[in-house]
Amino acid sequence: MKTENQALHWRYATKGFNPEKKVPEEKLKEILETARMAPTSYGLQPFHVTVVKDQALREKLKPFSWNQAQITDCSHLVVFQSRIRIDEKLVNDYIELISKTRGVPVATLEGFRGMMLSTAAKEPGSATSQEWAKRQAYIAMGFLLHSAAMHEVDACPIEGIDGAEYDRLLGADAKGLQTVVVVALGHRAESDAYQNLKKVRQPVEQFFSFV
Amino acid sequence: MKTENQALHWRYATKGFNPEKKVPEEKLKEILETARMAPTSYGLQPFHVTVVKDQALREKLKPFSWNQAQITDCSHLVVFQSRIRIDEKLVNDYIELISKTRGVPVATLEGFRGMMLSTAAKEPGSATSQEWAKRQAYIAMGFLLHSAAMHEVDACPIEGIDGAEYDRLLGADAKGLQTVVVVALGHRAESDAYQNLKKVRQPVEQFFSFV
Numbered sequence: 001m002k003t004e005n006q007a008l009h010w011r012y013a014t015k016g017f018n019p020e021k022k023v024p025e026e027k028l029k030e031i032l033e034t035a036r037m038a039p040t041s042y043g044l045q046p047f048h049v050t051v052v053k054d055q056a057l058r059e060k061l062k063p064f065s066w067n068q069a070q071i072t073d074c075s076h077l078v079v080f081q082s083r084i085r086i087d088e089k090l091v092n093d094y095i096e097l098i099s100k101t102r103g104v105p106v107a108t109l110e111g112f113r114g115m116m117l118s119t120a121a122k123e124p125g126s127a128t129s130q131e132w133a134k135r136q137a138y139i140a141m142g143f144l145l146h147s148a149a150m151h152e153v154d155a156c157p158i159e160g161i162d163g164a165e166y167d168r169l170l171g172a173d174a175k176g177l178q179t180v181v182v183v184a185l186g187h188r189a190e191s192d193a194y195q196n197l198k199k200v201r202q203p204v205e206q207f208f209s210f211v
Numbered sequence: 212m213k214t215e216n217q218a219l220h221w222r223y224a225t226k227g228f229n230p231e232k233k234v235p236e237e238k239l240k241e242i243l244e245t246a247r248m249a250p251t252s253y254g255l256q257p258f259h260v261t262v263v264k265d266q267a268l269r270e271k272l273k274p275f276s277w278n279q280a281q282i283t284d285c286s287h288l289v290v291f292q293s294r295i296r297i298d299e300k301l302v303n304d305y306i307e308l309i310s311k312t313r314g315v316p317v318a319t320l321e322g323f324r325g326m327m328l329s330t331a332a333k334e335p336g337s338a339t340s341q342e343w344a345k346r347q348a349y350i351a352m353g354f355l356l357h358s359a360a361m362h363e364v365d366a367c368p369i370e371g372i373d374g375a376e377y378d379r380l381l382g383a384d385a386k387g388l389q390t391v392v393v394v395a396l397g398h399r400a401e402s403d404a405y406q407n408l409k410k411v412r413q414p415v416e417q418f419f420s421f422v
Contacts, residue, residue: 004241004358008248030215036418037219037410039356041370045413050420057422094411101411131342138346139368142353145250147215150361157350159252170422199248200305200312202256207247209261211268211381 002152009199011149014156014184016192017073023153023185028076031185034147035078038140042116044094046086047137048177050170052077057169064165065182070156075186079170080141081177082133087124091116134180141181148185156184213363220410222360225367225395227403228284234364234396239287242396245358246289249351253327255305257297258348259388261381263288268380275376276393281367286397290377291352292388293344298335302327345391352392359396367395 002010023031028051035049052058053076062071071077083090095113099106123129141157148155159181166172166179188195201207213221234242239262246260263269264287273282282288294301306324310317334340352368359366370392377383377390399406412418 004361005244005248008245011250013250013254032419033216034219034357036412036415037216038353039222039224039368043224043411045418048420049418050422052422054422097413098411102409127338131345134342135346135349138349139353139356142249142350143357145350146245146354146357150215157250198313200254200309201247202308204247207256207260208243209259211261211263211265 002150004150007149007152008146010152011145011155012194012197012199014154014186014188014192015070015194016189017070017075017154017184017186018189019073021075021187023075023187027151027153028185031144031147031151031153032078034143035140038143040136040139041132042094042120044086044090044116044120045136046083046090046133047140047180048081048083048175049140050079050081052079052170060169061161061166064162064169065158066160068158068160070158070184073186073189074156074184078144078183078185079166080137080180080182081167081170081172081175082130082137082180084130084133084176084178085124086121086129086133088117088121091121130178137180141183144183154186154188158182158184213361215361218360218363221363222356222366223406223408223410225365225397225399225403226281226405227400228281228286228365228395228397229400230284232286232398234286234398238362238364239396242355242358242362242364243289245354246351249354251347251350252343253305253331255297255301255327255331256347257294257301257344258351258391259292259294259386260351261290261292263290263381271380272372272377275373275380276369277371279369279371281369281395284397284400285367285395289355289394289396290381291348291391291393292378292381292383292386293341293348293391295341295344295387295389296335297332297340297344299328299332302332341389348391352394355394365397365399369393369395
């Protein structure tokens with residue numbers, strides 16, 4: 001197994017996947033689980049993850065992804081979809097979940113509920129609120145990408161998609177979701193030249209300040 | 212060493228840090244490095260990471276963080292700051308960096324440069340552009356948080372800060388940066404009751420769809 005640093009140098013935004021090489025279900029499950037376990041503001045998890053394996057559906061998504069081959073050649077396409085409205089219902093459902101998980105009465109969570117209603121759920125559907133929800137999804141994407149590298153599974157995060165068309169094809173609107181970003185998971189093709197390029201990162205002394 | 216899943220159950224948004232227990236420099240370096248190695252759109256890394264160890268400065272930041280004790284009790288406070296303007300200079304600097312790192316002439320990167328100018332750097336300083344930069348920082352935060360858990364270092368991501376005051380105290384404006392989110396790193400206090408609470412997450416069948 002690679003060290004963390006080796007894994008992060010090994011990974012790259014994979015352009016050419018080997019379509020024959022699928023990610024084993026058990027490994028996929030472990031990687032996906034990190035997105036579910038990722039922290040979010042208040043723990044609200046204002047997003048959903050749709051994993052697309054179906055080849056016909058991926059063929060339909062491809063033209064709305066700049067025709068990138070990763071969409072159809074990867075093993076699994078992971079679609080991050082944020083909640084459009086952060087509202088009282090979402091907060092109440094979450095309070096119920098806490099109550100059930102921890103075995104505490106809902107009444108004892110009233111202060112926490114009120115705090116979320118006056119902050120995170122203050123303006124359901126506003127631009128600020130939508131952006132906040134999208135950013136939470138990006139934390140989970142970070143977990144998933146870091147995890148994939150550690151598991152030696154290749155990944156390509158893709159922002160260049162037509163979110164509205166993804167929403168239509170995945171029926172996101174009816175669930176109150178909007179597509180934010182996708183990650184193609186799988187295994188690199190030997191022929192993908194990008195794997196041989198030296199990784200480009202800002203030098204430590206530019207990227208960090210220490211005070 | 213914990214398995215990934217054990218680490219993700221072990222971690223929690225630490226409220227009470229042990230102020231005496233610092234993260235060893237070597238371990239800190241490894242965790243921070245994951246933020247630098249994290250992928251970003253085009254690889255542009257449109258953000259900066261400021262690590263605040265100085266106690267006096269953290270005392271000043273505390274009132275602009277809802278007086279949360281983590282700010283001063285943690286070992287290191289990691290501040291994510293995104294670039295306000297994604298402009299031609301940033302793109303050109305990046306092209307120079309690629310050229311230098313990979314030993315290829317700048318001229319061969321002209322197509323890539325043009326693509327970034329017409330997309331990521333199309334509207335420097337616009338709301339959309341600023342949000343895009345912030346989201347990139349969140350990917351890196353995801354890497355750092357996942358890594359910290361694997362290294363058994365405690366962390367608390369904190370969005371509840373007055374970014375403008377952070378900018379002022381850290382001199383961010385002069386660098387074209389704005390504070391987005393912070394992570395307190397350190398080690399939990401034995402007395403922090405939050406560590407004993409059962410983790411609350413949406414059940415698998417609600418959080419994921421498989422198609």
